[in-house]
Amino acid sequence: MQSISSRAFISAMMVASGLFAQQNLSENYVPLKSQGTLPEVFTQDIKKVVKQDITDLNKSKDNDKNLKSTYFTEANYEIEKIVKSGNTLINDEVSLYLNRLADVLLKNNPTLRNELHIYALKSSVVNAYSYDKGYIFIDLGLIAQAETEAQLAYILSHEISHYTKKHNIQGYVKNEKIDRDHYSGKSYDDKLLEKCQYSKEFESEADLEGFKLFELSNYNFTQAEKAFDVLQYAHLPFELVEFKKSFLETDYFKIPDAYQLKEVSSIKNNANEDDSKSTHPNTAKRKVAIGELIKNRNNSGRVDYILSEKDFMYVRDLARFEMCRLYLKNRDYPNAFYAAYILEQKYPNNQYLAEVISKCLYAISLYDKGDVRYNKDSHLSDGIVGHSEIESYPQQIYFLINKMPANEWTIMSLNYIYRSHKKFPNSVPLNAMADSMFTLIKNVSWGISDFVRTDQKKAAETVVKKDTVVKEIKSKTDMIANIQQERINNNHDTAYYKDIYLDLFMNDKEFVSKFPAASNVEFTPSSGSGFGDYKPSRNNDYVKTEVKRKKKGKKGDNIENNVKIEKVILLEPFYIQIDRAADKIDNLSSDQKQEKLIETVKTIAEKENFQTVALDPGLLTSGDVDKVNDYSVLNDWFFEKFDGDRNSDGVPIFNTDQVENLVKKYGTSYVLKIGIISLKGGRKRTWFYSGIIDLKTNKEVFKLYEVFREKDTRDLINSKIYQTFFELKHGK
Amino acid sequence: MFSFRASKSIFLLLCFFAALSLPSQTAGYLGKRFITGYGFYTSPSVINTNGQGQRMTEKMKIAYSGHFALNYIHELYGEMAWRRRLVIGVSARYYKTSFSQELEIRYAQDAGSSSTFNYLSSTTHGTYYIRGMNYSVYLKLYSTRYLSPWGRYFLIGPVFKTHTATYSPDRLGLTAVYKPIPQGPAPDFGATTQRGISFDVMAGFGRNRILYDRLSVDYGYNCHLFGLFSPLKDFLFTNLTDKNYIAVTSRRRSYSANRFNFFIKIGYLF
DSSP, X not given: OOOHHHHHHHHHHHHHTTTTOOOOTTTOOOOOOOOSSOOHHHHSOHHHHHHHHHHHHHHSOOTTHHHHHHHHHHHHHHHHHHHTTSOEEOSSHHHHHHHHHHHHHTTTOHHHHHHOEEEEEOOSSOOEEEOGGGEEEEEHHHHHHOOSHHHHXXXXXXXXXXXXTTHHHHHHHHHHHHHHOOSSOOOHHHHHHHHHHHHHHHHHHHHHHHHHHHHHTTBXXXXXXXXXHHHHTTTSOSSOOXXXXXXXXXXXXXXXXXXXXXXXXXXXXXXXXXXXXXXXXOHHHHHHHHHHHHHTSOOTTOBSOSSOHHHHHHHHHHHHHHHHHHHHHTTOHHHHHHHHHHHHHHOTTOHHHHHHHHHHHHHHHHHHHTSSOOOTTSSSTTOSOOGGGSOXXXXXXXXXXXXXXXXXXXXXXXXXXHHHHHHSTTOXXXXXXXXXXXXXXXXXXXXXXXXXXXXXXXXXXHHHHHHHHSSOOOSHHHHHHHHHHHHHHHHHHHOTTTTTTHHHHHHOHHHHHHSOSSSSOOOOOOOOOSTTOOOOOOOTTHHHHHHHHHHHHHHTOOSOOOOOOSEXXXXXXXXXXXXXXXXXXXXXXHHHHHHHHHHHHHHHHHHXXXXXXXXXXXXXXXXXXXXXXXXXXXXXXXXHHTSSOTTOTTOOOOSOTTHHHHHHHHTOOEEEEEEEEEEESSSOEEEEEEEEEETTTTEEEEEEEEEESSOOOHHHHHHHHHHHHHHHHHOO | OOOHHHHHHHHHHHHHHHHHHSOOOOOTBTTBOEXXXXXXXXXXXXXXXXXXXXXTTTTTTOOXXXXXXXXXXXXXXXXXXXXXXXXXXXXXXXXXXXXXXXXXXXXEEEOSSTTOEEEEEEEEEEOEEEEEEEEEEEXXXXXXXXXXXXXXXXXXXXXXXXXXXXXXXXXXXXXXXXXXXXXXXXXXXXXXXXXXXXXXXXXXXXXXXEETTTEEEEEEEEEEHHHHHHHHHHXXXXXXXXXXXXXXXXXXXXXXXXXXXXXXXXXXXX
């Protein structure tokens, strides 16, 4: 274990060496990455760790040995799963900052400090978690919401107290005992209430114990109380500022007032909500409890910042930038837009923010067209909701999205994206999105002639007259057609967006050359043509292709499976063994089988002379931090791609522009995912999945998904893996 | 130029090397495509098994004699994974059985004149022995999800069957049903060694498991389709006489031994 001084020394050296030179956020933002040496949890043999824990437990006199040994097994696997998930940031700027905070809080307790492993977690949720063995994870969502260093320090103190009081293991044992109590006649609700009661007691204890720890430092007491306000309003964006439509306007484009929500709803105060079925006491109670503690304490001389206000603000901004990325990953475009809008007020020339806003505008254009969809399994299960379901200023964004017709949104999006592209000409995503918007604008019933009419009014008037009078009315249908034509022409001349591209048509040759010549051209999306190309590939006969796929799926057959591939990036194969009797995952068995699976995949790939590049957190050495980052990028990519839709071929991925670099690095755009789920106890079932996604086209080019009503025998697994590689190499 | 036997051998060799060398897109099990091994087939005989004059279905149509018999067939086989879901195989099966049922036959007795005979109803007694060989080429068609030679399959193929029946005149005779057989020529069962051939179509279902990546364990059941319907043919069309007794019953026995079998085969995968 490192001592505090050595830890501080390493951090200082990293800063001094420029490894963590602060980003210039006024210009751009580079997503957070893990750095340095990977912690022991990556390289340790978890089975040995579990075994050691259970051996230690057996040496003690404990009445709950059985329950606790199960806890140790599950907790160790849970921690490993989180750390290796790709969402945990290691030695990055935010995690290092959190560790510096812990240094401050525990400067007089080096033993405890050395037991802690504190990481930032790439999640938009506002929460923090404490696990056995001193593992503490703080969501970036929480850091983005914190108002001061002292608030963050108090939250960290709270989590440290959970660890010192061993709430995790106690909670597990108590919950299990409640669940296993079959003879008391308690209903499910009774048991839930009882479990929640215990949990609330632990939380209250952690609040008080955390405060004791917090008190030892010189932080301002009132910030501990204020931390509960942060938690209370965690459902709101990290800041509330009015969204002004002028943000999307130019000299030649003014959005009608009707699209701006003038009065936004007030914020509901849920501080006193019923917490009987909650694991945490309501924030009002917690705030009162802390208020009682600080009432009689002398707060003079205590400060909001011990490390540095500048550092806190910087780290918080990093977390806020990450929030934009995380919202994009969750396909929560309105929130991503609003988060970027807030940051844009502070960093108006930040390229990353322009990219985020452009992605949101473009994604919403596709959403309006039906090319971006949500279902009940999506992160946003209800899609983009109406503004009435939102509170305060973010309502204005939702209002605009819902109020503005799809065509107008597309016209406005092209305007913003193209101008951003001109502002940041080196941005690959902006360039690609602008190109894609030119394709998308073809779907709008306005062509170049409609937009330039304003510039050539006379000509336009002639055209209008021509359109309306030339045609000789011979029938009722002729008359209707004429009226419709007149209306379109009139609309074109009075539409508020008619001049939107005026300056671009006048002065920008690139814009003129790329703008489609004819209106009403059927939108024929491409099938995706490489990186940075945000063109949607889902075509208009989606329903037909969907039906075809379902038919194939019934047979358990593959999607295309006629590709010949010789090199793939192999993502961590998964093996999940579910114990039906216990109704949970058998972690130990799953882990052992996963090890064998990885070995089998490796052996068969070698046998077939198939090149695989393993991106597997289970196979890393302490120096493989780059692979952790690559794994994280791919995981994010997959998360977005399959958010609620397994058949999401060709839907643009907005979150991970880094994929292009990854493909160059590994020399292949194909990612292979292999997984097995098996049931044991009762009826035997085995699910086998192997699939290849082409990162260039966003398409699943190979899929083998089969269900067997039998055990996960060695010959089954060997055969299916062999079949995967054989068919990849030779075709079906 | 070449004798028939040589031509046949050359043809087989050509087929073999063609299968080996042509790009067949065959997966096999971890690349191993060939299996050779031993198979054991068995089927229970629950009707007329004792051969001691007692019929198991005599009363209440329920077997009572206590003789529970099993047919055994031994097989040597070789298989090759030909396509992803197709295996082609050849096999030779050997079985040994006996026939000892008491059957009613029409025994032709000379009535003194060359043109007239008295046909008397008699039953046989005694046992004769049969050795049989089956040669078959078969295809195993694997279910969609499986990859030959691993998985569940349907099997079909033609079977060429030969059998040899031998009897001792001392141990095979006739017993009159209604009256003693008058003195006359002894019943003529033909040559003491008689050979028969027949053709059938084999079909079945099975499951191939692979153990330790080398050992093939194949189990399932199969039947001979013509064999299934042979009793009907015998009932409708066959008149048993002493002269055709061995030929008909040995063929019948051959059918019944192969009619329906459970099997387990152990093979080496390479």
